[in-house]
Amino acid sequence: xxxxxxxxxxxxxxxxxxxxxxxxxxHAPMALRADWQAQLARCHHELGFRHVRFHGLLSDRMxxxxxxxxxxxxxxxxxxxxxxxxxxxxxxxxxxLSFMPETLASGQQTVFRYQGNVTPPKDYQQxxxxxxxxxxxxxxxxxxxxxxTWFFEVWNEPNLHQFWTGxxxxxxxxxxxxxxxxxxxxxxxxxxxxxxxxNAWIAEFLDFCEQHRVPADFLTTHYYPTDAFGEPGxxxxxxxxxxxxxxxxxRAEEAHxxxxxxxxxxxxxxxxxxxxxxxxxxxxxxxxxxxxxxxNHGLVEGYSIWTFSDIFEENYFPSMPFHGGFGLLNLHGIxxxxxxxxxxxxxxGTERLTCEGKHETVDAWVVRKEQAVTVLLTNHALPRHxxxxxxxxxxxxxxxxxxxxxxxxxxEEHANAQRVWQEMGEPKYLSRVEVEQLQAAxxxxxxxxxxxxxxxxxxxxxxxxxxxxxxxxxxxASE
Numbered sequence: 001x002x003x004x005x006x007x008x009x010x011x012x013x014x015x016x017x018x019x020x021x022x023x024x025x026x027h028a029p030m031a032l033r034a035d036w037q038a039q040l041a042r043c044h045h046e047l048g049f050r051h052v053r054f055h056g057l058l059s060d061r062m063x064x065x066x067x068x069x070x071x072x073x074x075x076x077x078x079x080x081x082x083x084x085x086x087x088x089x090x091x092x093x094x095x096x097l098s099f100m101p102e103t104l105a106s107g108q109q110t111v112f113r114y115q116g117n118v119t120p121p122k123d124y125q126q127x128x129x130x131x132x133x134x135x136x137x138x139x140x141x142x143x144x145x146x147x148x149t150w151f152f153e154v155w156n157e158p159n160l161h162q163f164w165t166g167x168x169x170x171x172x173x174x175x176x177x178x179x180x181x182x183x184x185x186x187x188x189x190x191x192x193x194x195x196x197x198x199n200a201w202i203a204e205f206l207d208f209c210e211q212h213r214v215p216a217d218f219l220t221t222h223y224y225p226t227d228a229f230g231e232p233g234x235x236x237x238x239x240x241x242x243x244x245x246x247x248x249x250x251r252a253e254e255a256h257x258x259x260x261x262x263x264x265x266x267x268x269x270x271x272x273x274x275x276x277x278x279x280x281x282x283x284x285x286x287x288x289x290x291x292x293x294x295x296n297h298g299l300v301e302g303y304s305i306w307t308f309s310d311i312f313e314e315n316y317f318p319s320m321p322f323h324g325g326f327g328l329l330n331l332h333g334i335x336x337x338x339x340x341x342x343x344x345x346x347x348x349g350t351e352r353l354t355c356e357g358k359h360e361t362v363d364a365w366v367v368r369k370e371q372a373v374t375v376l377l378t379n380h381a382l383p384r385h386x387x388x389x390x391x392x393x394x395x396x397x398x399x400x401x402x403x404x405x406x407x408x409x410x411x412e413e414h415a416n417a418q419r420v421w422q423e424m425g426e427p428k429y430l431s432r433v434e435v436e437q438l439q440a441a442x443x444x445x446x447x448x449x450x451x452x453x454x455x456x457x458x459x460x461x462x463x464x465x466x467x468x469x470x471x472x473x474x475x476x477a478s479e
Contacts, residue, residue, distance in 0.1 A: 004357030
């Protein structure tokens with residue numbers, strides 16, 4: 001039986017909400033859609049996200065640079081429309097500088113259905129001119145003090161041939177030309193890389209920057225728990241079953257050490273890297289996300305889930321309400337269990353207390369917020385590993401008498417719209433009434449929580465189902 005204790009009079013340590021720094025999206029043209037904008041505004045308001053990152057800002061579908069009658073034509077209108085919107089809702093961009101405009105491309109290889117060109121520039125000076133013109137334009141439009149709050153990341157996953165046909169040396173050359181062009185506009189602008197998959201190239205990137213005196217204001221990389229586990233082509237469940245339970249913290253620790261004190265941002269991660277993995281729609285992903293975030297505190301400055309919405313067209317634009325998309329929200333803006341996990345995390349305070357206790361699948365954290373404390377619990381295991389409903393006991397000592405206690409749950413029976421959709425018969429196209437029913441089913445319900453209080457200790461008990469999350473909030477009397 002899991003048993004945890006926490007002394008509420010102990011000194012606290014800061015809980016930085018690093019998971020709210022940035023959230024991922026699809027590619028830039030989607031940011032011009034009204035439904036995308038509505039969902040992002042909601043995520044900012046309810047979950048606290050401050051920056052958004054997406055692919056393809058420089059791709060031809062944005063019209064950023066084209067060649068007509070042998071003349072280069074620059075147009076930043078569509079890019080400005082996106083930035084104007086972000087600033088209007090209180091958000092900012094984490095700018096991924098990709099993909100290659102066709103007129104600058106050295107080859108024809110593309111990625112995704114929208115055909116982002118992934119070849120190096122045939123002329124690095126022309127690439128630098130594009131970057132310099134774009135950044136200078138934004139500084140004139142928004143002011144240098146504003147643009148200094150943005151982040152500029154060079155490319156996406158250049159260690160994968162799918163996203164970069166050049167060599168590592170070619171990427172480092174691209175980075176050098178990019179950062180020099182940006183710093184020429186203003187040395188205070190923030191630029192970083194290597195934007196790799198699987199924690200790759202961090203040490204090599206820093207060596208290159210040091211040897212060539214190239215600035216690197218921050219480091220970025222990506223990691224998914226399905227990376228490098230299982231045979232090539234293995235299904236997600238097999239890959240996850242082969243991964244260590246703490247793989248995300250292990251990889252973050254490795255990257256943190258390699259960063260040598262530089263700010264580290266994971267600009268992509270999720271419960272799996274499969275864009276059609278039904279785990280993303282299930283309570284499993286919510287428990288995984290919660291445990292991973294709380295485990296990685298103190299290791300990274302930003303931890304950007306990929307993505308906030310299923311309005312996403314890398315391979316095709318789906319119509320099925322629950323199809324395993326990466327998003328926290330589905331196409332209709334119905335919150336998945338992952339979204340509700342972020343909601344619980346957002347409402348946590350900023351003063352963390354040490355919680356004693358250990359269990360194979362159950363983890364507990366205690367966080368103070370003004371005159372209340374929240375106990376956050378997860379019961380999580382990777383696929384094909386033992387897990388069952390656990391009777392969890394908690395004891396909070398040196399505690400003022402509670403004024404009230406409440407319980408909020410995310411699990412198979414709570415805040416799980418996909419289950420209700422399945423009970424509906426899995427309709428492919430939802431009526432307005434069905435959307436409303438699923439919206440209601442997705443909500444977290446706050447319930448009273450029973451407790452014992454004696455000798456300045458609060459005793460709590462609850463049953464926590466597999467892949468369940470529970471947040472117990474206790475309002476304390478003033479002393």
